[in-house]
Amino acid sequence: MANNLTFHPGSVSASDRTVLLKQKGVTIWFTGLSASGKSTVACALEKILLHQGKFTYRLDGDNIRLGLNKDLAFDAISQAENVRRIGEVAKLFTDACCITLVAFISPFRVAREAVRRLHEAAGLGFIEVFVDAPLSVVEQRDPKGLYKKVHAGEIQDFPGISLPYEAPENPQVHLRTAECNVAESVEAITEYLMTHHYL
Numbered sequence: 001m002a003n004n005l006t007f008h009p010g011s012v013s014a015s016d017r018t019v020l021l022k023q024k025g026v027t028i029w030f031t032g033l034s035a036s037g038k039s040t041v042a043c044a045l046e047k048i049l050l051h052q053g054k055f056t057y058r059l060d061g062d063n064i065r066l067g068l069n070k071d072l073a074f075d076a077i078s079q080a081e082n083v084r085r086i087g088e089v090a091k092l093f094t095d096a097c098c099i100t101l102v103a104f105i106s107p108f109r110v111a112r113e114a115v116r117r118l119h120e121a122a123g124l125g126f127i128e129v130f131v132d133a134p135l136s137v138v139e140q141r142d143p144k145g146l147y148k149k150v151h152a153g154e155i156q157d158f159p160g161i162s163l164p165y166e167a168p169e170n171p172q173v174h175l176r177t178a179e180c181n182v183a184e185s186v187e188a189i190t191e192y193l194m195t196h197h198y199l
């Protein structure tokens, strides 16, 4: 086999796959309050990576909450299960050498840390990106009118208001989206990826 690859019967190792596809997978996990900018930044990053010819895919509410996890509600137990399942899916994408962009509120530290351990146990990269904006700012943005509904009592179990949002203590990348624009946020992440040899 070319490229110094050693194929063992029955399976392809993660390192062989990385060499063949010329790309190391990594999960980039965006966490933050609703309207903090997770989807906006993840979409912008996805476009840049695709233009660089990278294999990337974004997991967010549209393709997970409406499909795989459509049986889940928003109470604390469901939000933790949501994150557990997304973590398993992200691990598979990343094992397949994808730069996997994951954008969910994911409010509980222990659930996010479990996903990190899941990746690390499999020798896979996991980058936590804290998309940080004060409650006063996200309530002002309110692009989907959700905060308005929360205050009107139409939505319960909302992280940051009626459920805790547990901010990361040691995120690999900390974006303050009330102070920096989308391009600056994307640059901070790509710089981290380059420094750590993912790009």
Ligand SMILES: Nc1ncnc2c1ncn2[C@@H]1O[C@H](COP(=O)(O)OS(=O)(=O)O)[C@@H](OP(=O)(O)O)[C@H]1O
Binding pocket: 033, 034, 035, 039, 061, 065, 074, 078, 079, 080, 082, 083, 103, 104, 105, 106, 107, 144, 146, 155, 156, 157, 158, 159
């Ligand atoms: N009660 C309640 N709590 C939280 N979120 C709610 C709720 N009701 C609806 N939504 C909408 O669902 C999106 C959050 O889903 P997530 O899967 O990201 O949340 S979580 O990780 O399970 O906490 C969230 O998306 P974003 O605003 O993009 O973060 C909301 O649009």
Ligand SMILES: Nc1ncnc2c1ncn2[C@@H]1O[C@H](COP(=O)(O)OP(=O)(O)O)[C@@H](O)[C@H]1O
Binding pocket: 032, 033, 034, 035, 036, 037, 038, 039, 040, 041, 103, 131, 141, 143, 177, 178, 179, 180, 181, 182, 185
């Ligand atoms: N610096 C910024 N970074 C990201 N989004 C921003 C920024 N400034 C304003 N916004 C706006 O805030 C909103 C964030 O919404 P969204 O990306 O859907 O958040 P989330 O996915 O965290 O719920 C969008 O309307 C976006 O245009």
